[in-house]
Amino acid sequence: MSAPLHERIRAGIEAEILSGTLAPGARLPVEHELMRLHSCSRMTVSKALSALASAGLIERRKRAGSFVARPKVHAMVLDVPDLGAEVIGRGQAYAYRLLGRRMRAPRDEEEKLLAGKGRLLQLDGLHLADGMPLALEHRLVALAAAPEMAEADFSAEAPGSWLLHHVPWTEAETRISAVNADDASADLLGLDPGAALLSVERRTWRGGERITSVRQLFVGSAYDLVARFGPS
Amino acid sequence: MSAPLHERIRAGIEAEILSGTLAPGARLPVEHELMRLHSCSRMTVSKALSALASAGLIERRKRAGSFVARPKVHAMVLDVPDLGAEVIGRGQAYAYRLLGRRMRAPRDEEEKLLAGKGRLLQLDGLHLADGMPLALEHRLVALAAAPEMAEADFSAEAPGSWLLHHVPWTEAETRISAVNADDASADLLGLDPGAALLSVERRTWRGGERITSVRQLFVGSAYDLVARFGPS
């Protein structure tokens, strides 16, 4: 019942926008009007409007007033799951099987950029759900950014999960595409060659420094990425 | 040079967090300390801290102080592009070719849910970039939510773009997966049967009312979805 006043004002205007009562492009009451409506000070309505503005719902223009933003390119929220947690959350047994582990020097420009001054740790593995192959993972880690990783044991915890808990990223970029399985991948995943795979490539940074680069190949029929937008 | 004071304070603390100077869990100076440091009022530092808190970078606890949040970043931002704008942005020519258009009654439970009290408009089409097939689109629109759409002309503007500008959504859910092309789809996209396709299924709402449901099949090798997280 007793949410803060600025929050109630914000929610009220948000509801009017989402319901369409306030159409895109519509001008909403000026701050002094809202002050009068809610019998409060200007700082309070300003706080409500600032929140709406930073959420992209309205646009504020000096001298002109505040307007409902025209919905441009919408953005959605894509969950970046810890794969293990995700599988267990679906009630399946999760396992990670390490297939290969090498420490080596960077081989090309892209890898040099990742490695920085140090060497690279290459980790190949298989994610399993209820014993069935779910995804094939090829990962490169910059040892300069995560030196402790050279000694880590990945029989219990997958590298992705280990990294998330020890060297969390602050920036990341994900590319999602579809590819046909080559013979080796198909064999490891227990599929026919040519089967459709969902490819998720992710590069992560921590304050400008590259941490890791990973490519996960999901069995197309066994995994969906889900993104959402809206009042959760 | 002269960014607002609260913004400079916010940026300063953000930088310390991202660089690791302030480690996760660390307590940061109390508001009165920051007031003294920057010779400003409490409202100003409070504004800076509020921004950091709403961005999830810090956690504020009464009586205890403010702490750098332990990073449990699970979400990234996925742009939902207007496909035409996206293609043109890459410097290619964009076209949409309507393949089929029918008005009909809902056929199953899922479609009934979408249609509401009205009928459905089914639109099948092909997105082209520089004359090459980019994606096959199968769309169902609830005419109850967008009656004007029955008369719209889709030779100039794709249905997705039309909808975005006329009946913008407020909630959406996207499922992304990979599938092998069936014979008909492969033929329309100019691919061999079995080629990997990126399947993007999206359902949208406007304040509780279903608007449209679309499945886009992208040529796997020609299109990447990109998601980002981090200080833009």
Added chain:
DNA sequence: CGATCGATTATGTCTATACATTATAGGCGG
């Protein structure tokens, strides 16, 4: 010794006011 309870300290909200900034509208001159 342990549980409870109050004092203290931090954040949370709000007011009233002041001045800065900026885009617009409308007037004024050419």
Added chain:
DNA sequence: CCGCCTATAATGTATAGACATAATCGATCG
């Protein structure tokens, strides 16, 4: 009629203070 220019109306930033709220620490009492 057009272009400049200024007054004005809106938001943006900041101050100082008041009271609310919540959690923690420590002291007191059973």
